[in-house]
Amino acid sequence: MTEIGNSDLLNKRVAIIGAGPSGAIALTSFLRQGFKHVTVFEKRPVAGGTWSLDEDLGFKPDSTKLPIGKSRTEAQPPTVVPEEADSATFAQPFSKCSDPRELRYDESSMYPSVETNILAEFMAFTEKPFERQVAPCARKYGKQHDFRTHKVVRKYVLELFEGKEEYLQFNTTVEKALQLDGPGSQWHLTLRRHCYGSTTEEWWTEDFDYLYAASGRFSVPRIPHIPGLERVLKQLPRESVIHTKVYRDPEIFRNKNVLLVGASWSNADVAHAIADIANKPVHLSFNTILQHTVPAFKQPFIVAHTGIKRVTLNSNGKSLNVEFNSKEVISGIEKVVFGTGYHIAYPYLEEYLNLYGGIWHGERATKNLYWSTWWKHDSSLVISSIVTDGITWRAIEAQARATAYLWSGFPGSQPFTIEEAEQWENDRRKLNLRDFHLWWPQYAEFIAGITKVGTGGTRFPGQDIDTHSYNDLFIRSLTLKGEQWASESEKRCKNKLALQTYEQTSEQLEARKIVA
Ligand SMILES: Cc1cc2nc3c(=O)[nH]c(=O)nc-3n(C[C@H](O)[C@H](O)[C@H](O)COP(=O)(O)OP(=O)(O)OC[C@H]3O[C@@H](n4cnc5c(N)ncnc54)[C@H](O)[C@@H]3O)c2cc1C
DSSP states (O other): OOOOOOHHHHTSEEEEEOOSHHHHHHHHHHHHHTOOEEEEEOSSSSSSGGGSOGGGGTOOOOTTOOOBTOOHHHHSOOOOOOGGGGGOOSSSOEEEEOOTTOOOOOSOOOOTTOBOSSOHHHHSOTTSOOOOOOOHHHHHHOTTOOOOBHHHHHHHHHHHHTTOGGGEETTEEEEEEEETTSTTSOEEEEEEEOOTTOSEEEEEEEEESEEEEOOOSSOEEOBOOOTTHHHHHTTSOTTSEEEGGGOOOGGGGTTOOEEEESOOHHHHHHHHHHTTTSOSSEEEEOSOEEGGGHHHHOOTTEEEEOOEEEEEEOTTSSSEEEEETTSOEEEEEOEEEEOOOEEOOOHHHHHHHHTTTOSEETTTEEOSEETTTEETTOTTEEEOSOOOTTOHHHHHHHHHHHHHHHHTTOTTOOOOOHHHHHHHHHHHHTTOOSSTTOOTTOHHHHHHHHHHHHHSSSSOTTOOOOGGGHHHHHHHHHHHHHHHHHHHHHHHOOSHHHHHHHHHHHHHHHHTEEOO
16 A cells, blocks of 8 residues: 655655664555655675574674774774775676675674564564464463564564565665765765675665665674783683674583673573573673563572673683672683673764764763654654664654655654754753663653654554553563563572572672662
């Protein structure tokens, strides 16, 4: 079905960066709206985004890329674009040898054992439910555990692209995006085509009227600076220190002394996968922990520590001695897993956006994005999927639909001025939020705000969704996961020693818990 829009605007050229869930729903929304010239650039050879594992493509992620102590721009600096690219075209690209020193984090950050942490009825886009599945957790804990494995999610995203193959350009990275004449002018993209395993690449430029950045945010690992780590890394066996980005198989931890750094969701999964494989106890170092992951680590096989002060090489030359801020020392650590999150990086936009004040408020929070979506200076740029924490998929769906309406000049849509965007941002800043672009527990307010910009109304045409149920669905997702972990813990607390470890660990977790 084609929805109403201004025919001139529907002839404009739209570039979508990324063929993950966000790119899929954006393409679906733009085509339905009637846009005729849409291109999705995807740097990998497949769609599916982070849900398409490298192993499915026959590649193994590179575990040696560890940006220890690096800031966002140090970890993933903007690519140096060859001058010749600017006069090259898609038909006549500029070819050159690839530079093997260029650091990229193109791999998927997904591991095969992932089961979604959001209930299927809340995670899937409102217009298409997830395929039914009795996932392993449902088999074990009952049918209310209606989560999905990564394979179901991947298939779902691929299905959204079915019949739309002509709009996709794979193996094509957007390396730079800017407006040559500033906000209001066209988007000038520098593109690079490169196939896995190839030593050559092709460069060219193309211009677009609209730019939809759907490039995800879980790609560039964030690893804190730890004195001594870089030095000892060179002497340790391969894969002694990894980030969860490249975690795939619990077997590498068999009979090893393991330290998990960061009480994140991914490290919770790693902990449970290795509980019966690694040496006990599994050590956990963390500064603070979000309330909802506490039950994951309240386990009798986990011993909790403070942040790390320094590491040194053990006298056996194969493992680490770790000194914590509490002055406690453990030795003989053979595997370290950083579950310390990701930098939200848009290397292709960084330089241009910085000319206009950037979009970063410190290292982690955003600014200059109206409703955490549209660039304040020009709504022809959307940064999607910055809004995560439970509502991710519903957020990217609302962003895509609203943008399709806004960009097509849908009657009622509400283009905004810079002043309005600034007023909105100032008002929201007064709330003194921990993370400006995270909307829990204001999910309904966020969706309503986005919808209003797109349609001028309170809902999308043809859609009547109770967004007030979103908070409950998120809490229910977390509660079920919490119960699952608590039940694991109960089963493992078999003797006095286990119970004692459980109690000590619980005390540490509760003391440094952040209530969101
Ligand atoms: C281990 C793990 C588990 C997760 N579990 C859940 C969950 O249970 N529930 C949930 O809601 N979310 C979960 N997420 C979050 C996940 O990111 C989102 O579900 C979803 O994938 C976001 O979609 P996206 O399209 O924005 O990003 P992505 O899926 O990351 O897709 C972005 C795409 O853009 C491409 N790309 C990036 N840069 C460029 C460029 N310059 N040029 C061309 N292409 C580019 C990438 O190759 C990728 O294909 C999880 C994430 C991880 C890592």
